Amino acid sequence: MSEVNSRFKIAKSFGSASASYDISARLQRYCGKHLMPWLPNRNDLTALDLGAGTGFFTDLLASRYQQVLGLDISKNMLRFAKENRNEAITWLEADAYKIPLQDNSIDFVYSNLMIQWCDPLDLVLDEVMRVLKPGGLFVFSTLVDGTLFELKSAWAQVDDDQHVIDFKPEQDIRPLFDGNDRKLLNSKQQDIVLEYDSVLHLAHELKSLGANHVPKKQGKGLAGKDKWQKMTKSYQDFLEPSGIYPATYKVFSGLIVKLNH
Ligand SMILES: C[S@@+](CC[C@H](N)C(=O)[O-])C[C@H]1O[C@@H](n2cnc3c(N)ncnc32)[C@H](O)[C@@H]1O
Secondary structure (H helix, E strand, O other), rough: OEEEEEEHHHHHHHHOOOHHHHHHHHHHHHHHOOHHHHOOOOOOOEEEEEEOOOOOOHHHHHHHOEEEEEEEHHHHHHHHHHOOOOOOOEEOOOOOOOOOOOOOOOOOOOEEEOOOHHOOOOHHHHHHHHHHEEEEOOOOOOOEEOOOOOHHHHOOOOOOOOOOOOOEEEHHHHHHHOOOOEEEEEEEEEEEEEEEOHHHHHHHHHHHOOOOOEEEEEOOOOOOHHHHHHHHHHHHHOOOOOOOEEEEEEEEEEEEEEOOO
């Protein structure tokens, strides 16, 4: 599948989830809030929320900063955002690989749980550096390898198909955050374990987040009932004594500065 085609599918998958998204977005809320201490103190700034989704954090940024733009590839996400968020926000329907903004025009870019969808990642980072002013900041969170390992391992006992998106290992993406034009000032890695009362609950949450699109999946559509049952049985290996099904999310957050030269 071409990269553009794949991005179109990601947009569609997120778009169909825009209405249910805010209810299920426990992980997004948690990660997005943890980025707040890295935001600049001055408020006469122009900020871009890259992969803004339903605009929950774009709205928060708009309450603090002079000019705020929210960019997303999904029309439906943006429709929801336009209807529900601060009217002063400028919304851009665009691809993070081709940000429709001038060079050196933005004071800081905020991006919560979006860049894990970007492959190749280096081109998106170059694009972020292009639009940032020298000295500008890129504040982001993403998911790395090990995320949803319980689900991956449960499916691995059923077939060889890919049922869970491939998250890149932290050591593969780290080198991209330092370079001639950029420096990683701060970073952290956290394991967030969310609790589910059933595997179906986890599957529903992933679906309502639009995060169920798997680029390399071979078989089309839903897995057969038998396979699904086998997988849920395998997931029992992780069942906690309290009857809760855990799912681990490995979150990497970073603060990058665009260097002055
Ligand atoms: C997990 S959601 C996070 C949304 C929001 N940042 C939040 O914290 O609630 C990821 C968002 O990234 C968007 N997205 C994925 N790939 C994109 C791309 N190449 N360009 C722009 N947006 C993209 C999706 O449409 C989706 O709205």
